[in-house]
Amino acid sequence: MSQSESISLCLQAHKICRSIGAREIISDVSLNINKQEIFGFLGPSGSGKTTLIKILAGIDKATSGEITLLGTALPHLSMMKKIGYMAQSDALYHDLTAKENLDFFGSLFGLKGQHFMRRQREVLELVGLESHAKKMVQAYSGGMKRRLSLAIALIHEPEVLILDEPTVGIDPSLRLMIWNELYRLCRSGVTILLTTHVMDEAEKCHRLGMILDGRLIATGTPEELKQTARGTTMEEAFLYYGGIRK
Amino acid sequence: MRMMSLFIRIIRQFLHDKRTLALLILAPILVLTLLYLVFNGEDYTPKIGTAGLPAPVEQRLAEGKAGITSFSSLQDAVEALKAGSIDAYVFIEEGKPIVKLEGSDPSKSKAVLLFIGNTLGHTSEPTSSGASESPLVEPGNLPQPIVQYLHGGPDMTTFDNLGSVFIGVFTFFYVFLIAGVSFLKERTSGTLERLLATPLRRHEIVIGYMLGFGLFTGIQSLVIAAFSIHVLGLMLVGSIWYVLLITVLISATALSFGILLSSFAGSEFQLMQFIPLVIVPQVFFSGLFNLESMSPWISWLSHIMPLAYGADALKSVMIKGEGWSSIAFDVYVLAGLCIVFMSANIIALRKHRAL
Incomplete structure (x- = not known):
């Protein structure tokens, strides 16, 4: 691999497998993700998207295979600072206010002082929760919790954003707002990995990886994938690569 | 029928959660067994030390249902009481028997006092229909024993x-x-x-x-x-x-x-x-x-x-x-x-x- 290639690469995964007992959840996944791209993992529920993304985030450990994130082999504790992770479930403390949640998670990344206060205001404004900062999270609606989770993932200005189903249960206008924010972050130098099972949302990603039964069945831009499959929609492309429609 | 489907669903849920099912049955059995073991323990046999008691009294105590240890000196008995190897010791001072109790467990104190009372106590009065060993009267002439405590006291509940x-x-x-x-x-x-x-x-x-x-x-x-x-x-x-x-x-x-x-x-x-x-x-x-x-x-x-x-x-x-x-x-x-x-x-x- 040439020098310029390794500089532009954010993440390299080589032959990742993950099994629980005898059951293989992820089989032989290899892929490269460039810096400053939005890479989406598309697949039905239960296909192993969450497991894969957790391995790529360094939370879960692959049974075999290697992952290099920004030049460092995962899992590595120091890389946690460079990753902003948003889980599928809203991992929030319901008995704390939004600000207290931000205080807690931000402090885990070592944020403090004036800079921390400014970051809190920025991310709350970004997700449109600045007027609800002092509310208890248990009084939040589903969409508000999702937005707060995103704010927490962004608080420490991570270089890589890993989002598990970020727009599930979010209304269309808010979804649009979040996507605009993701594009803005991407332009500012952030690499974004996300999972989705919604086909039209997958088309918004720069590049896609299709996941079925723990295998990566295809990668490419949405256009490439559709063209190769000679289909007009993502659904057709997915079915083509899944071997369901030849 | 919706009621039946609910019924079946609950059975299925239990079958999926085998531990809940096991605990539902085994836990009460375990607790009941423990209760049985705890409350079915035999009556407590007090452990009593003696120091310098007259031979007939000593013999009288030894015949009763208690663990009697005869110490050669009062000092040894005091040590044994502190160490907890006996519950009480009996000695005679100025002609009066004295019972020194360890005293931290009221149920043990009671067992000791009951035993002393039964064996050394009011034996001059024949006990009701009196088939028991009341003929051996000599030790009964001792005055009422004086009770002392190492820990606690008679007021301890x-x-x-x-x-x-x-x-x-x-x-x-x-x-x-x-x-x-x-x-x-x-x-x-x-x-x-x-x-x-x-x-x-x-x-x-x-x-x-x-x-x-x-x-x-x-x-x-x-x-x-x-x-x-x-x-x-x-x-x-x-x-x-x-x-x-x-x-x-x-x-x-x-x-x-x-x-x-x-x-x-x-x-x-x-x-x-x-x-x-x-x-x-x-x-x-x-x-x-x-x-x-x-x-x-x-x-x-x-x-x-x-x-x-x-x-x-x-x-x-x-x-x-x-x-x-x-x-x-x-x-x-x-x-x-x-x-x-x-x-x-x-x-x-x-x-x-x-x-």
Whole structure:
């Protein structure tokens, strides 16, 4: 691999497998993700998207295979600072206010002082929760919790954003707002990995990886994938690569 | 029919959760068995020492249902009483028999007094239909024995004896539950996974939990101890600081133990199922019941119960007024258990993140 290639690469995964007992959840996944791209993992529920993304985030450990994130082999504790992770479930403390949640998670990344206060205001404004900062999270609606989770993932200005189903249960206008924010972050130098099972949302990603039964069945831009499959929609492309429609 | 589908669904749910099913049946059996073992213990046979008693009295005592040890000097008997190998000793001073009781367990004191009363007491009056050994009259001429106590006194109630143990039991129980449930919530709500996606280390999670809860359990210990001593008038002979040290250690042990067990539970409900398995047996073996009347292998179980060490230390301080040297061992055991449980927690978190 040439020098310029390794500089532009954010993440390299080589032959990742993950099994629980005898059951293989992820089989032989290899892929490269460039810096400053939005890479989406598309697949039905239960296909192993969450497991894969957790391995790529360094939370879960692959049974075999290697992952290099920004030049460092995962899992590595120091890389946690460079990753902003948003889980599928809203991992929030319901008995704390939004600000207290931000205080807690931000402090885990070592944020403090004036800079921390400014970051809190920025991310709350970004997700449109600045007027609800002092509310208890248990009084939040589903969409508000999702937005707060995103704010927490962004608080420490991570270089890589890993989002598990970020727009599930979010209304269309808010979804649009979040996507605009993701594009803005991407332009500012952030690499974004996300999972989705919604086909039209997958088309918004720069590049896609299709996941079925723990295998990566295809990668490419949405256009490439559709063209190769000679289909007009993502659904057709997915079915083509899944071997369901030849 | 909707009712039938509900019925079938519940049966299916139970069949999927085999542990709940097993506990539903096995836990009551376990608790009932323990109750049987505890209450079916034989009557307590008091252990009495004698020093310099006239031979007929000595013989009279030896014929009764008690463990009699004859000491060559009064000093030996005093030592044996302090060491707890006898419950009381009898000696004669200025022609009067004196019964010196160990006194920290009212039920043992009662057994000794009953025995002395029956064998040495009012034998000059024939006992009702009198088929018993009342013909052997000589020792009966002794005057009424004088009763003295090493610890406690005749006013000491069963509550004084059990109260010190209950302080330990309640501290342990509540801390165990609260710590277990909150750590479980951390796991089920996904916040634990979220925590592991931060640079936080596993041991920092465990120690952080110990500290956060430690503050509140410390306050809890203080309130429980102060309430029982000042409001309920529980006997306290030794230092309150030792009492606090021991209760704080008991809660730290319960805290680390509760967190550890929560990683073996999938829901709050399953955590509750640990109560009859780990809490109830500890309560039985913590000194609320007299272990000496049980078979040795059962009383041996108390050595593996953390609460037994805490309760023993609390009794030593509160009733016997003993100092550091007598509680040191219990304190070290509790502190050691706490460290063991915490290390196990750190290892158990590996399940969620390798680092």
